[in-house]
Amino acid sequence: MASDDIFILGINMTKFGKHPDLDSVDLGAMAVKAALADGGVTMADMGILAAGNLLGNPGFGQQLQKQVGQTGIPVYNVSNACATGATALRTAIMAIKAGECDMGLAVGVEKLSGAGLLGGGGRKKSDDDTWTPDGRVGAVASVDGRIGTMNMPGVFAQVGMEYAHKYGGADAELFARISVKNHGHSTLNPLAAYTKEMSLEQVMGDMMIAYPNTRPMCSANCDGGAAAVVVSGEKLATLSDEQQRRAVKVRASVLTSDPWQEGCQVLPDVNTLTRQAANQAYETAGVGPEDLDLVELHDCFATAELVHYDNLMLCDEGGAVDFFESGKPFRDGERPVNVSGGLQSKGHPISATGIANVWEICHHVRGEAGDRQIEGAKVGLAHVIGLGSACGVHILEGQAA
Amino acid sequence: MSTATAQIPLVDYLVLGDNPHLVANECTSCGARYFDRRNGCAKCFAEDFKKVEIATEGEVTAFTIVAFAAPGVDVPFVAAVVNCDGTPVSANLINVEPDDEHVKLGMKVKLATKAMGTDSAGTEAVSFGFEPA
Ligand SMILES: [Zn+2]
Numbered sequence: 001m002a003s004d005d006i007f008i009l010g011i012n013m014t015k016f017g018k019h020p021d022l023d024s025v026d027l028g029a030m031a032v033k034a035a036l037a038d039g040g041v042t043m044a045d046m047g048i049l050a051a052g053n054l055l056g057n058p059g060f061g062q063q064l065q066k067q068v069g070q071t072g073i074p075v076y077n078v079s080n081a082c083a084t085g086a087t088a089l090r091t092a093i094m095a096i097k098a099g100e101c102d103m104g105l106a107v108g109v110e111k112l113s114g115a116g117l118l119g120g121g122g123r124k125k126s127d128d129d130t131w132t133p134d135g136r137v138g139a140v141a142s143v144d145g146r147i148g149t150m151n152m153p154g155v156f157a158q159v160g161m162e163y164a165h166k167y168g169g170a171d172a173e174l175f176a177r178i179s180v181k182n183h184g185h186s187t188l189n190p191l192a193a194y195t196k197e198m199s200l201e202q203v204m205g206d207m208m209i210a211y212p213n214t215r216p217m218c219s220a221n222c223d224g225g226a227a228a229v230v231v232s233g234e235k236l237a238t239l240s241d242e243q244q245r246r247a248v249k250v251r252a253s254v255l256t257s258d259p260w261q262e263g264c265q266v267l268p269d270v271n272t273l274t275r276q277a278a279n280q281a282y283e284t285a286g287v288g289p290e291d292l293d294l295v296e297l298h299d300c301f302a303t304a305e306l307v308h309y310d311n312l313m314l315c316d317e318g319g320a321v322d323f324f325e326s327g328k329p330f331r332d333g334e335r336p337v338n339v340s341g342g343l344q345s346k347g348h349p350i351s352a353t354g355i356a357n358v359w360e361i362c363h364h365v366r367g368e369a370g371d372r373q374i375e376g377a378k379v380g381l382a383h384v385i386g387l388g389s390a391c392g393v394h395i396l397e398g399q400a401a
Numbered sequence: 402m403s404t405a406t407a408q409i410p411l412v413d414y415l416v417l418g419d420n421p422h423l424v425a426n427e428c429t430s431c432g433a434r435y436f437d438r439r440n441g442c443a444k445c446f447a448e449d450f451k452k453v454e455i456a457t458e459g460e461v462t463a464f465t466i467v468a469f470a471a472p473g474v475d476v477p478f479v480a481a482v483v484n485c486d487g488t489p490v491s492a493n494l495i496n497v498e499p500d501d502e503h504v505k506l507g508m509k510v511k512l513a514t515k516a517m518g519t520d521s522a523g524t525e526a527v528s529f530g531f532e533p534a
Pocket of ligand 1: 442
């Protein structure tokens with residue numbers, strides 16, 4: 001291993017689901033302690049803590065330290081929508097790359113059970129009962145629901161429909177079949193919030209949220225935490241053979257935001273920043289999409305998964321429908337996508353997601369994924385996107401022979 | 402002709418009157434168009450804008466039928482992106498059944514206005530949407 005390489009030394013995700021008796025700090029502490037134990041290190045070894053928690057109190061990282069170890073290290077509380085976990089991980093990686101420390105900790109936690117719909121809504125009506133223009137478009141009333149929608153299911157539904165319009169071949173049933181795939185995958189993941197197989201009839205017949213996305217085609221709001229310990233190659237070389245064998249090399253760590261594109265302030269463009277992140281990641285890692293043994297991509301809605309096949313270049317441009325129809329993204333296919341069950345069944349505790357998907361890849365490339373192990377997996381890609389927008393892509397490689 | 406009722410648009414980029422239409426802030430440097438108040442151009446960073454009229458007819462390039470929304474938002478409604486002669490616009494599709502039999506990708510639509518109610522001063526707010534052309 002080259003001394004300037006970065007590795008994941010330990011990583012963990014809690015069970016995703018309902019944790020009514022645990023708060024965000026509890027979930028964070030569970031993930032942190034388990035990640036440290038997985039790496040065979042303690043808080044005393046950590047030189048930085050990067051922490052994400054969108055819906056809790058500010059200063060989550062310091063609250064967590066007060067339960068797991070106050071060692072005086074710098075804390076970065078990060079916030080980047082659904083890419084918060086990936087941003088925390090990247091922050092720890094950058095600190096090591098910058099030479100500020102040789103080991104760091106990243107953690108993301110969310111308590112979302114029963115949170116309902118995210119996004120949308122709008123400002124409260126003023127007490128005044130006359131129409132009064134307000135804000136950047138001089139609106140006299142909330143525009144959500146009057147001028148399109150800002151709620152997440154509706155935005156991502158349009159993202160998928162835009163792809164369908166551009167390239168053809170995708171209809172409500174195709175999007176539902178993507179969800180059937182991920183729910184099928186989830187039956188092998190004991191940490192997923194939902195582990196029930198669902199038929200096409202069940203998915204399509206469920207409650208409509210925003211056409212074509214029905215409820216099981218939307219990411220599940222739930223509680224969960226995930227944490228990772230990162231280490232420099234130089235430091236790793238001083239650790240035990242077992243630690244070196246299980247360490248997972250970070251071949252690429254990339255974060256992008258959405259560059260200006262025509263219409264991007266009308267309907268968010270989740271495509272360009274993902275494609276740019278993927279391009280950067282493939283170039284840095286020296287691997288291509290054809291080298292990936294598995295992919296965890298941000299299927300916050302079934303409609304989103306389709307466009308990201310294309311954005312991550314798992315298929316030719318415009319070829320996402322054919323890619324799905326070929327069977328490649330199924331767990332027994334050539335390029336398994338979301339073998340964890342994806343956000344639709346595993347769940348999406350926002351800030352945890354960007355580390356949990358890295359955990360899934362690590363689990364496989366370490367050969368530790370049990371029943372759902374992708375045989376011989378060596379290289380995988382984890383992708384998240386936060387609307388606004390931020391995109392994180394990590395390419396990871398196992399060291400085990 | 403004009404009525405006695407004073408009107409106010411839902412948003413300032415909707416121009417009412419005999420020929421209701423939308424206006425955008427167009428960057429005089431690169432031509433990028435925006436509907437909100439600007440501090441500068443996201444594409445080229447220039448700071449000068451002019452008002453331009455947006456075509457009132459267009460084509461639906463993306464839509465969703467929102468069946469579940471935040472409290473106070475009437476459902477179902479059709480949210481869409483309408484390409485108005487090259488300028489993408491966010492809007493609801495109105496005067497059409499909200500189902501996939503009646504709403505189609507690529508359908509031709511035109512701007513329409515819709516009364517939202519009158520306040521205590523007698524001013525009527527007016528919103529817009531696109532209806533089948
Ligand atoms: Zn410009």
